[in-house]
Amino acid sequence: MISIPSEFFNRRFFHETFGKRVIHVEAPHLSKNQLENHLRKYNSTCYCITPVNYDYVRKNLGCSLSKKEFHAFLKEFYSSIKRKGINLQLHVHISQELGKVPFSTKRKLIGGAYNFFKDELKITPKEIVYGWTSFDDDCINISKSLGLKSVTYKHFHIYDFWLKQSKPYHNRSVDSRQKMVSKIARGKILDIGFADNPNYYLRGEVTGIDMKKTSTPNNYSKCIVGNFNSLINSKIKESFDAVTALEFIEHIENPSEFFRNCKKFLKRGGILILTTPTPYYWRTILGNLAYPKGRATIIPHLHDFIPRILNNVAMSEGFEVVDVKNVNSKIPFVNWQLLYVYKKK
Ligand SMILES: [Zn+2]
Incomplete structure (x- = not known):
């Protein structure tokens, strides 16, 4: 019988194997402890969702917090992991249909996420990863003007909600x-x-x-x-x-x-x-x-x-x-x- 690890048939296998040191943080409200443990263990870089993506999180990841509570929660959680020496960078979901999104909205989302890092976390982010790897020249230019390097290739990563046993399924x-x-x-x-x-x-x-x-x-x-x-x-x-x-x-x-x-x-x-x-x-x-x-x-x-x-x-x-x-x-x-x-x- 051919011997192939059964995980090969699992879509997440490669990411889970090779992507431990890069995390896309989408649902810290669900994955809090698991996320923190993982970050410490693998010294991972965290690409973090910010309050500008509240609607996305609420709709896709079952968040019952109000917008204000979500903002306060992220501020507290990210500040605490920052103190533990974790590298935090930006993760921003713009849209899967960028053609329909006005420039001003893109600027508002990227700028808002950047300001959240600067004002609330006292972090100057260096990099940005776009949700669904969906970006265009506008996004790259806006980010560049803020001193951010856009990660435009699909890197191996895991999602914070994968760290939990019961995973909300987002793809x-x-x-x-x-x-x-x-x-x-x-x-x-x-x-x-x-x-x-x-x-x-x-x-x-x-x-x-x-x-x-x-x-x-x-x-x-x-x-x-x-x-x-x-x-x-x-x-x-x-x-x-x-x-x-x-x-x-x-x-x-x-x-x-x-x-x-x-x-x-x-x-x-x-x-x-x-x-x-x-x-x-x-x-x-x-x-x-x-x-x-x-x-x-x-x-x-x-x-x-x-x-x-x-x-x-x-x-x-x-x-x-x-x-x-x-x-x-x-x-x-x-x-x-x-x-x-x-x-x-
Ligand atoms: Zn994402």
Whole structure:
């Protein structure tokens, strides 16, 4: 049998192995102690989020602090790790669509972060890393005028929230699948298993349901804590235009039951939108060959659906297959998630 470390199939492997000395600090409110321990152990450079990115942190990393509290918290936390000799530099999220951002906004964000360091932490930062490695000439020029060197290459790094056992999941693939789903789902929407990654792109009347308790995202009208299987007899039966369940079905025991229950939530003609990993992703194919005995510790999935088989299950439960789309890449084998759209007959 070929011997490849199983972590090879984990996207984070290289960063976690080689990136320990560079940290992107996104969620110090979650990772505080772990972060501090790690910094001391590896003497890492910290590229730090600042209060200018409060909205980004609140939306993506579940921050319940007010803007003022967040500012005060960052000031205190960064000051304390600065005293321990940690090298702090700037991390600023501008936008993933820079073309739509006016120059003045870029200046406000970068300048604001710089001033926070100068005024509140008494640090003159030397470097800046842009969130999502999304930057343009404006960003570089603004930074340069403040004496900051822009780090414009993708360096190996880890995120502070990776240091925690339960990691909020922040990356482009979450973003791309959520955007795709939000373009399809309309009207009254039920979002199943939303708590780890609320979909801030959804528009309409959104109800979230999850076993985990979490605060209600801004664009959701209601959140229910519990198992969606147990809700069927309640008032919300057959009341939804759309049901969405992203990266969910591979975790549950009974996919047929899942379709049956989703059908009960939907109005006639309502749509069900799922995303789930594709078995044709190259790492999965290699992993399947290398680990026929299975390793439940890599990712706790119970299923990996061949599209034709998943569609069979859906059809046998009374759905029509509307669409199957790649989420991450147009190229099969590079793409690792599929989006399925079904319609209740
Ligand atoms: Zn970031």
